[in-house]
Amino acid sequence: MQRLGPGLVTGAADDDPSGIATYSQTGAQFGTGLMWTLVLCYPLMVAVQLASARVGRVTGKGLATSIKKIMPRWLIIALVALLFVANTINVGADLAAMGEATALVVPFSKHIYTAAFAIVSLLLQLHVPYHRYSSWLKWLTLVLLTYVALLFMVKIDWSETLSGLFIPRIDGREGITTVVAIFGTTISPYLFFWQAAQEVEELDQNEEREPLTRNGEQAPDAFNRIRWDTFAGMAVSNIVALAIILGTAATLHHAGKTDIQSAADAANALKPVAGNLAFLIFCLGIVGTGLLAVPVLAGSSAYAVCEIGGWSASLEAKPKHAKVFYLVIALGVVLSIAIDWSPVSPMKALFWSAVLNGIAAVPVLVGLMIVVARKEIMQQFVGSLSLRAFGWLATVVMAAAVAAMAATSF
Template identity: 70%
Template sequence: MSLLDQIKRMGPGLVTGAADDDPSGIATYSQAGAQFGTSLLWTMLFAYPLMVATQLASARVGRVTGKGLGHSLKAIMPHWLMAILVALLFVANTINIGADLAAMGEAAGMTVRRGQHVFTIIFALASLLLQMFVPYDRYAALLKWMTLVLLAYVALVLMVKVDWSQALHDLVLPHLDGRQEVTTVVAILGTTISPFLFFWQAAQEVEEIDQVEERKPLQRAEHQAEDAFNRIRIDTFTGMAVSNIVALAIILGTAATLHAAGKTDIQSAADAAKALQPVAGPLAFAIFTLGIIGTGFLAVPVLAGSSGYAVCEVGGWAASLQDKPQRARVFYAVIALGMILGVAIDWSPISPMKALFWSAVINGIVAVPVLVALMLVVSSREVMGKYTASISLWIFGWITTVAMGVAAISMLVLPS
């Protein structure tokens, strides 16, 4: 199979990886670069195999069972515990949606010098209408093409002066000192290993099964297993690589500009963009601000959609972006509620960049119980049959779970 054919087959993993670099991720990586320079670059190298493991496990559950992650979790967990996990997911996603929409509105507002809140509402409505009225196959293709917006942040690195020897040193030699850095590491892990990504990629594998007639859940079509797992591996490894390369570019770019200029406390998207302007000119300013809007349009539907999938999978309601609203009313109601509450957050006095940063921290904490549940599911013969996790996937999956738990606990107990 040619490289072009492999690219055409990519989808859930690539979109999931790109959605990982949402305005929440941009804010978190910008905070890390501005405050600590390149000293936390190593976190992205550390996170890559962990991201791959969790997303491979999620995709595996969806492709094998033909059901979303929430449905599979019900098979091994008490209903009350599932309800708590889904509620936490919805809360974290809604905070993230609100912060992302607010950042998008601020980015558009500072470009035209007015209308921040109006832009936020417009972006929310546009995203909601696209999800509700554009069929899944077209919408998935649109999301796939939107991943190209991430190239803007790679281009940004070429516009600024980077100390590459120091960057390489910090990439391969971990350094951690004090509670602030621990908190930032938790935020980085929280925005790269987020629960909404688990539910989304599993659900997209199910959507792909429904859209391709010859595809069946692997429990009923064993002859498709080898090809399916090869596609998932290539898709996921590539998607997570794209995510991490972009994250490294953002940290490098802000380290070379904001940190070098002594601007270590980023309060808004405007602060980050304006700091780039005198160093790299108007083009860098445009790249940073338009990147926030573009990645927001990619990530907000993933956040809202993952909430809809999770709630409906646990509750037993229809959940598919291919269905029209009248056929999946609860699914679209959950998506709409997340959007409405997210817009409401925009009217609060909280700084968008601060909200984005702390939503990532919350995701880092919430991810721990969800990861435990995911690993129990993918290791269960009752759920997965003969397609339980491989030894390497099992090892890296549990390493991820432990790492997220240790990071979250460390943030809470270490002295200031």
């Protein structure tokens, strides 16, 4: 675990409760038919996150700081505003799913549980220093193994699984919408900002490390660590996503339970089909991944806002030394509680979160790929040809996903 850090936490946070809801709905509705999307996503995710980490490690600055050098200020402010709104909606949906899952196991008000999780997460971010908090987040990724364990409790049709993994097919308009949702929840802008910011945090906490623009001799070891970390982190993300799709395909889809509206809904539907243990494991996973994802979502918004405004941004700093940073985090969490009490359904909220993320992702990816190839910013550490090729391919795929989402929605 020593060589793993920002990439592992970023990948694990990608499997948040809203992601679990998307993957559960995919497995329940389409069986194993859309598993190929995650095979396609893996190299694209790796390229984008490698580029994000590279920018942070080379420059010693967050992603927004670098992108604002090549984009109009009004555009980067608009993108960060979209990021904040989308992340806040996502945090609200994740907290609601955690509250609902807990209420299924220990009956009580799901709204109270939701508020409690929000307050605990906020207090941890406010009062626990980064070096300790990041270690907790890293170990918390182990909760994702619960979804892999689920596969040992159900009967898997392996020939059907292999077909779903390697033979692309899309069934109708709903299939297109689901593919777009998978791409949207897997390649999200908040992950780019978070991983770059965590590379900067790692620099700040290790006196021997310097930005590579100042000390290029550290480059071989730094890039080797980033590669291991990112390849492993994105692999964890995709393996868990595949396990959720496969588990719900083998149980809910085969039992004819195809209408899943939330992660907690999937857990509840599993109970009569796969038994109490599978139900409890699924609920534990929702709560654990939520505790991991909420600080990543809220933190990425705060990093981006502060980088644009030139304010101090660090989870290691005490609140009085990074007031704007922690204010943005607190605002996002408080507003997310309000979303839980609003009449807006969680699935509708997640839909609009996906729309906003999709809109923001394409220009952010364009900015990222320009930055990672710009010698004035990266000096001799510009991204390799293969990194840039896969990064631009991810940009094209996300642009196509946004276009498909617009076409199927309107």
